[in-house]
Amino acid sequence: MSEFADKAELIKSKLQEREEFVRESWVKAMEARLVRDELVKCHRLEGVNHLENCRWLSDKYNSMLKENKVKGYKKIDV
DSSP states (O other), rough: HHHHHHOOOOOOOOHHHHHHHHHHHHHHHHHHHHHHHHHHHHHHHHHHHHHHHHHHHHHHHHHHHHHHOOOOOOOOOO
16 A cells, blocks of 8 residues: 555656646746737837837847747657
8 A cells, every 4th residue: 555655646746846847837938928018018118219228128038038938848859
């Protein structure tokens, strides 16, 4: 009986890790979305000068697009 309890506990912890990993991935993706929304606002407010005044925001958004992709918990080798 102890073996089954250990196995069940292992499966529960593995599922918990997966959920946390996917949740963190989604949080990072939503952060990128918020930065994009702020970038759109900045472009609208600044008008012609948006290239100079919103550059830091666009650089941040570009870096977030590269890093903050939604990832699953499985790794598939091709």
